[in-house]
Amino acid sequence: MTASQVAYKSLITIAQQTRSAALSLAVLSTKQRNQAIDTIALALESARDEIIKANIADCEAAVADGIAKPLYKRLQLDEHKLRDAITGVRDVGKLADPIGHVQIHRELDTGLILKRVTCPLGVLGIIFEARPEAAIQIVSLAIKSGNGVILKCGKEAVRSCEAIVKAIKQGLAQTAVNPDAVQLLTTREETLELLKLDKYVDLIIPRGSNSFVRFVQENTRIPVLGHADGVCHLYIDKAADIDKAITIAVDAKTHYPAACNAIETMLVHAEMAPTFLPKVAKALENMNVELRGDERTREILPNITAPTDWQTEYSDLILAIKIVDSLEEAIEHINNYGSKHTDAIITEDPNAASTFLALVNAAGVYHNCSTRFADGFRYGFGAEVGISTQQMPPRGPVGLEGLVTYKYQMTGNGHIAANYTGASAKPFTHRDLNKTLGNG
Amino acid sequence: MTASQVAYKSLITIAQQTRSAALSLAVLSTKQRNQAIDTIALALESARDEIIKANIADCEAAVADGIAKPLYKRLQLDEHKLRDAITGVRDVGKLADPIGHVQIHRELDTGLILKRVTCPLGVLGIIFEARPEAAIQIVSLAIKSGNGVILKCGKEAVRSCEAIVKAIKQGLAQTAVNPDAVQLLTTREETLELLKLDKYVDLIIPRGSNSFVRFVQENTRIPVLGHADGVCHLYIDKAADIDKAITIAVDAKTHYPAACNAIETMLVHAEMAPTFLPKVAKALENMNVELRGDERTREILPNITAPTDWQTEYSDLILAIKIVDSLEEAIEHINNYGSKHTDAIITEDPNAASTFLALVNAAGVYHNCSTRFADGFRYGFGAEVGISTQQMPPRGPVGLEGLVTYKYQMTGNGHIAANYTGASAKPFTHRDLNKTLGNG
Structure with missing residues (x-):
């Protein structure tokens, strides 16, 4: 050996x-x-x-x-x-x-x-x-x-x-x-x-x-609870409240930039960009955030550079900015480049919010709050075993629930399946004996 | 290309x-x-x-x-x-x-x-x-x-x-x-x-x-819902009711031998073997089941052959039989050779039953009933998407529940994480707003 x-x-x-x-x-x-x-x-x-x-x-x-x-x-x-x-x-x-x-x-x-x-x-x-x-x-x-x-x-x-x-x-x-x-x-x-x-x-x-x-x-066939990336987005809708947007952008980027729930990209609706971008840039640059932007962003903020891509997790005081023409474009960008961790919309329009929450495919979809809340303790789980970005449950911040499975226990008194099939089949009663989540 | x-x-x-x-x-x-x-x-x-x-x-x-x-x-x-x-x-x-x-x-x-x-x-x-x-x-x-x-x-x-x-x-x-x-x-x-x-x-x-x-x-990194094997066991405890044991053995083996929830191996407690084995052999052979047994089984049923192993899913009218000296040996055999699908104990001893149900690691653990009940429709799910033998949920027969995931939706009004950390941190209320399963 x-x-x-x-x-x-x-x-x-x-x-x-x-x-x-x-x-x-x-x-x-x-x-x-x-x-x-x-x-x-x-x-x-x-x-x-x-x-x-x-x-x-x-x-x-x-x-x-x-x-x-x-x-x-x-x-x-x-x-x-x-x-x-x-x-x-x-x-x-x-x-x-x-x-x-x-x-x-x-x-x-x-x-x-x-x-x-x-x-x-x-x-x-x-x-x-x-x-x-x-x-x-x-x-x-x-x-x-x-x-x-x-x-x-x-x-x-x-x-x-x-x-x-x-x-x-x-x-x-x-x-x-x-x-x-x-x-x-x-x-x-x-x-x-x-x-x-x-x-x-x-x-x-x-x-x-x-x-x-x-x-x-x-490198394993064993299930893995965890996430490789946290590429979180903040989308500033055309109906955003600018003050909320700035406060949340600063928190989501600077409160703990190394955390997986910090934002890496901010998407800004084109109608909002001319007024919002200079203000948020000032607030972020005051916190030593380096901004990088697409061409249209750089027309408004000429002193910043272009990002190399839209899928880097900087884990640092760096934020990529892109201008989008619609809510749909924002959602498509997030579903293409995000890591299914946590993405947020800032808007006062309830329809835009509910569309975003329904169509963004991520473990956490937020409206008018910071992505930094994505955390098992903050969710009230008492513990956090990990944060999962996979599609199947457990997903998002996982508490003790992620360390258990279940089994089906059945007790009979000589019951056999043959009695429940064929022409003279007995029917099942399927009577729930206490409140449960149900199944299916 | x-x-x-x-x-x-x-x-x-x-x-x-x-x-x-x-x-x-x-x-x-x-x-x-x-x-x-x-x-x-x-x-x-x-x-x-x-x-x-x-x-x-x-x-x-x-x-x-x-x-x-x-x-x-x-x-x-x-x-x-x-x-x-x-x-x-x-x-x-x-x-x-x-x-x-x-x-x-x-x-x-x-x-x-x-x-x-x-x-x-x-x-x-x-x-x-x-x-x-x-x-x-x-x-x-x-x-x-x-x-x-x-x-x-x-x-x-x-x-x-x-x-x-x-x-x-x-x-x-x-x-x-x-x-x-x-x-x-x-x-x-x-x-x-x-x-x-x-x-x-x-x-x-x-x-x-x-x-x-x-x-x-x-050959895929995509999650798979299904099971390769259904090596199900029936354990006849020393406190088994012989009539139930025979009826259930016949049902679990012969009702639909090609099904994954049919038994492949019957474990029989040594104290029960001399009286039980000749009777169950007669009942099974009447249904054209070919029996195969370990050495001790063949001392009681001399006309049968030995199984080549304990992990084959015959999917046919063939049943392997092994004599065990204790409940613990039966559980260990099942946990070693089973496929975590469905395993049953026949016993009138509630302690033996609860030990079996707790310690056998399978999606379904049954007491005094046929393994053939392992089925989404029989469980009352209305549909069966598949039966999973993996350790993590969804496990066992899976209904529509197996085709959905969840997301966390959070709505705030400008809430930022910075206010909930540090010396003057606001406490979370963590107040459940309606009845839920809870988490963790």
Whole structure:
């Protein structure tokens, strides 16, 4: 066997252990899982000095390696950040239990009862880059939702994550949760092998740069919860309120330009452009935003350059501007160049708003508010597992709901299908036994 | 350009037309979509002679090509089958509208309102083999759910499907639905190209043999709704009622052996085997079922052979039998060799039943009833789009629900995120405005 084959084999063993531990975890009560989460919080508090020491070692090694400053800031886990992360663990404990929900409860015939019940997915594979406290958050979400979790951290954060996972496992050893439910991988080779384990891992959540997420999406058959791009748009309709438009443009671009829900492109209706563009340009340039515009925009704002394309996520204080002649053109532009993340219209015309909300194909479609609200906590989910830009659910900001699936449980008393087919077929009653979402 | 590149290019044009037509379809009212469905039914009735004539031509050509008998039966579309298919179209019209459901309706702050609303996926790609009436059913489901649809039929059914789609498009031309929303592809090359169109097609539904479905799953990045295998199990617990066990075993194996929800393997608790196996063998052999058993089974039933493996879907009157020493061993066998479709336990012990239902990882887990109930119509969904054996929702039999997604619509009045962060952050109200499933 090659070294890679050996690594793959041992990774399969780890995955099997995780799966087996997850199976026991899946049937624990809400109380048992919440107790485990509280115990994790205590264990992390007890290991505080060790974790911070490990993080200092990581940071020193990273500096010696010439780490980039933003990455260094993400790697750093001081007492304050650690305390916040532990508070976050306790908050997860307080969330409503996502498993065991009866979504459908239906009598098919006397004594033949169908239930659709939410249950854990099984094993989560979480691949993250520098931020060590991500391990803390994701483990608490996994235990809460009854899932095993295989963590793979970036090489910069190995010492920190090892200290964190050691504390978590020590905590779990005192609870009903088998510590094998939480595993940590640390080498790059293991990332590639993990992506192949579609028999053992049910969901991959990548946390890192766009190119990293795209790499994961393109190299696994396991479902991936995440998004590579956040190319969000703000469309200023001809019936826009200019003050709202300016305030929202500034917020959506400058409040946190590196966030995926910041805007990259502003589309402006031609009738609005001559009055609106000079004002918004001033407001944005006051916030150090570099503007880039198409030819018609540059006729109004002659000092700006042209964008190279309409699909770049700048993740920086740069905004591309295009003038459009109609709402329809704006919608078409967004559906062509957007990333289905979050797009907003500014208008006082309710018909324009409802057309935009109906026809823009994105996880989030907003009217007269900033795209920056696209966030699981802001939506009131209590946690955010990721933001998905895929077409199928789960879509948009995903809470704990994204970590569960469902199964159909049916109980009969000797019922067979033959009695319900043919000339003398018994009819089904299909009587809902409690309120559900229904199906179809 | 090579011929394949030319074909791909023209397929992209077709896909773009479908997408554009689907966008208009997505915003039609329930009434408009239902009217379109009724008009399709009328158009199919008017074209009845033409469709049946085309089908006769298909059948004659297939016979000349030496088509296998079961495939011939599937290809054949007589007046009776066509009438049933048209009745099916009208039934789809009567189903509840799956789009426009408000799943979440929440005030985030005064005047900032979030809604999660179901909406069409966009464009469906349906690849089916011989059965021409599949085209009729799937088009009505697509229109009902507001989706465009690109159909690809097997080469045997080309004339029939062309006649069907021609009638459907003639019908749609009299309605609010653009006939471009329904497209038919007929060549094998187009199947391969269709699977590459992840920018234009949102969901692939393959209908055909297991190997065909597996081929589709392995050759596309578009989500696939379907299942390659249906390796279903029946476990006869030590506390089983023998009469129920025999009745259910016979139904689950013989009622329709080619169905994916028929059982392939029966696991029998060792304590039950000596009394149960001779009786069930007699009942099954009376129905011409060929039994195959592991060594211990063959000690009790010496005249049967050994199965070659535990993961074959026989789709025939063949049943593999294995003796297990415990409920746990049965669960482990199912989780190892099953296809996560539907598995059942026969027992009078409620604890054994609940352990089985909790720990078997399958879309359907049944107690004291036949696996043959795993079906969208039997579940009361009114339609079945497919049965999924994946881990993530939608899972199991999928109704119209599987053809829709959701988007988050937010409406504000100039709301910006900056006001909800930092030292003087406004709190969110997170007040649910009507009953919803909640999230997370």
